[in-house]
Amino acid sequence: MLVLSSPSGAGKTTISRALLEREQNLRLSISVTTRPQRPGEREGVDYTFVDDATFARMREEGAFLEHARVFGNYYATPRAAVEEALNQGQDVLFDIDWQGTQQLRESARDDLVSVFILPPSTEELARRLHKRAQDPEEVVRQRMAKATDEMSHWAEYDYIVVNEDVEESVRRVTAILEAERLRRDRQTGLRDFVQQLSHQAEKAGG
Numbered sequence: 001m002l003v004l005s006s007p008s009g010a011g012k013t014t015i016s017r018a019l020l021e022r023e024q025n026l027r028l029s030i031s032v033t034t035r036p037q038r039p040g041e042r043e044g045v046d047y048t049f050v051d052d053a054t055f056a057r058m059r060e061e062g063a064f065l066e067h068a069r070v071f072g073n074y075y076a077t078p079r080a081a082v083e084e085a086l087n088q089g090q091d092v093l094f095d096i097d098w099q100g101t102q103q104l105r106e107s108a109r110d111d112l113v114s115v116f117i118l119p120p121s122t123e124e125l126a127r128r129l130h131k132r133a134q135d136p137e138e139v140v141r142q143r144m145a146k147a148t149d150e151m152s153h154w155a156e157y158d159y160i161v162v163n164e165d166v167e168e169s170v171r172r173v174t175a176i177l178e179a180e181r182l183r184r185d186r187q188t189g190l191r192d193f194v195q196q197l198s199h200q201a202e203k204a205g206g
C-alpha cells in the first residue's frame with residue numbers, strides 16, 4: 001500500500017498518473033467523494049461521486065477503509081476494491097490526505113509505505129493551484145489557507161519528495177516503490193529459494 005499525500009496542488013495526482021502508466025502491478029484506489037465533479041473528471045476513473053446521503057449510508061455499512069472531511073467535502077477509500085487488489089498480489093496506490101493516512105496506518109501497519117510530496121515554494125504552490133484552473137477562486141483560496149496545516153504532518157511520513165520537476169519526482173517515487181518491494185519481509189518464497197540454492201551449492205561442492 002503506497003500512500004501519497006501533500007498540500008492541495010503540490011502534484012500528487014500528476015505523479016500518481018505517471019506512476020500508474022509505468023508500473024504494471026500498481027492499481028489506484030479510486031476514492032468515493034461528495035465533492036462536485038470537476039470538468040474533465042470521469043465517474044469511476046478519477047472518483048466515484050456520491051451525494052451526502054449515499055456517503056453516510058456506505059460509511060454505516062462499513063464500506064470504507066478510511067474516511068475524512070477535507071476542505072468541506074467527504075472523501076473515503078472503498079474497502080472491497082482495495083482488498084480485492086491486495087488479495088490478487090497487486091500493489092495499491094492511495095492519493096489521500098493525512099487523516100486518511102493515519103487511519104490506514106493503524107490497520108495496515110507494516111504493509112503501508114507513505115510519501116509526503118512538498119512543493120518547491122509557497123509561491124509555486126499558489127501558481128499550480130491557479131494553473132489547474134478547475135476550482136472556483138474561493139476554493140483555491142481556501143486550499144491555500146489550509147496548506148500550512150496540511151504540511152505540518154510531513155514528519156508522520158516515511159519519505160519526503162520535493163516536487164520541483166515532475167519527471168524527477170516520478171523517478172524518486174518509483175525508486176521508493178522498487179526498494180520497498182525488495183524488502184526481505186515482502187519477498188514471498190524467499191526461504192524456499194535460499195534453501196534450494198544452499199542444497200545446490202552443497203551438491204556442487206561435493
Ligand SMILES: Nc1ncnc2c1ncn2[C@@H]1O[C@H](COP(=O)(O)OP(=O)(O)OP(=O)(O)O)[C@@H](O)[C@H]1O
Pocket residue numbers: 006007008009010011012013014015128129131132163164165166
Ligand atoms: N513539478 C511540477 N511542475 C509544474 N507544475 C506541476 C508540477 N506538478 C504538478 N503540476 C501542476 O500543478 C497542478 C496541480 O497538480 P495536481 O492536481 O497533481 O495536484 P494534487 O496534489 O493532486 O492536488 P489536490 O490535492 O488538490 O488533488 C496541475 O495543473 C499540475 O499539472
Ligand SMILES: Nc1nc2c(ncn2[C@@H]2O[C@H](COP(=O)(O)O)[C@@H](O)[C@H]2O)c(=O)[nH]1
Pocket residue numbers: 005006007008031032035066067068070071075076077095096097098099100101
Ligand atoms: N482521507 C482521504 N482523502 C482523500 C481521499 N481522496 C482524496 N483525498 C484528498 O482530498 C484532498 C482534495 O482532493 P481533490 O481531488 O478534491 O483535489 C487531497 O488532499 C486528496 O489527497 C480519500 O479517499 N480519503
